[in-house]
Amino acid sequence: MGHNASSNALQSSRGRFFHHNANLAVLNQTFAEAKPSEIMQFTMEKAQNPVVFTNFRPLAVAFLHLVSRAKPDIPVIWVDHGYNTPETYRHIENVVKQLSLNLRTYSPKMSAAHYNAVYGGIPALDTPEHDFFSRTVKLEPFNRAMQELKPDVWLNGIRHDQNAHRKNLDVFTQGNHGTIRVAPMFHLKEIDVEEYVYENELPDNDVYFDPTKGEEHRECGLLLEK
Template identity: 30%
Template sequence: MNFEEIKSAIESYMQKDKKLFTTSSFQSHSLVLLHILSRIDNSIPIVFINTGYHFPETVAFRDKVVEEFGLKNLIDLRPDVPKFMQRDSEGRLLFASDPDHCCYLNKTQPVDNLLLRHDVWINGVRADQSAVRKTMKVEQPAPHGTVRFHPMLDWNAKSIYQYQKEFDLPKHPLESNGYLSIGCEPCTRKVDPEMMEREARWYGMNKTECGLHTDLVSK
């Protein structure tokens, strides 16, 4: 979808009094959607899923981008379960022993609760990012009668780069250090030359998604 198509779709939702929100990890490639939304309506809620494990550089970059783009409604979404309760039977934090459950408590569960209060989740997934995302559609049903809207689904790395260049978008400060897919600090590593972008997440584990794009899609 191009800018005008995205704008038309979002305005159509608004005319139907739909409650919208978007989530963002504030990685470099994520800024394209945020910038597009800032040009359409800068009051759309921008949800930062604050797991408590983000790089400090990500949090500082988030604040810089919000100010630069003039975004009016940043929501710092935190988990309901405190960290001292996120441990296994041996006392280890879950990211070290059960990353799927860690992601559920810190990401999936909080967003699932958020869906109860909204109608449309504007989501920046791209089909070229993973096998799971390649099967998605521009509009898909989500839990609690909500809709997932994927305006960036047919974009690719080249079109993201072109938009970044056209509008001179800032880059995440860790990108120059070899981090291309940036999530929680314990589960993110630098990308090796032979690796695909998202292989740097949950490296060495049989895991490529956190659950947001697998559990929060109605089958």
């Protein structure tokens, strides 16, 4: 099935291509063997107000490079929860400058120092306290960003090989806030992304910590939001 067929199947009323009633199965079938650059090009042609979300985790620079080459001025949402490593903060400054990213930083309404003083630091995983922590430092700022920017497309760098939840997703899926999530690198493996970083001589971030996940295979919560 070609791109024209998928365009016809997904065209909406009011001229919006990406909408929650779209037939995403058609798109995922069409782009099952496509290169990330082809998915990016198609998405940029059809999206009205796309945004990127990133946490600048290891290898995330590959996705940011891919997206910024296709649309240099795309808003890049970053939630600074305040618990990043010094290496991560320096890495972010470097990547933003090197790729000329249109970075939009959103921070929690309560700083990390404030939270630590009142609640005693990062709580244990799988507790109500940790759920509250995740909502406070990541989900609330993210939801605020989505409400302010009102995107139709949320681009992210997830891959099928990262954890069990993501294995069951696809390139095009329904996201929260009425968005369609697009993951151009979904079908790649970690070695593919490592090669992309190497071939494009991109800086990477090896000293990374996400306080809302605790463990690498866990979801941080953004993909589970409705």
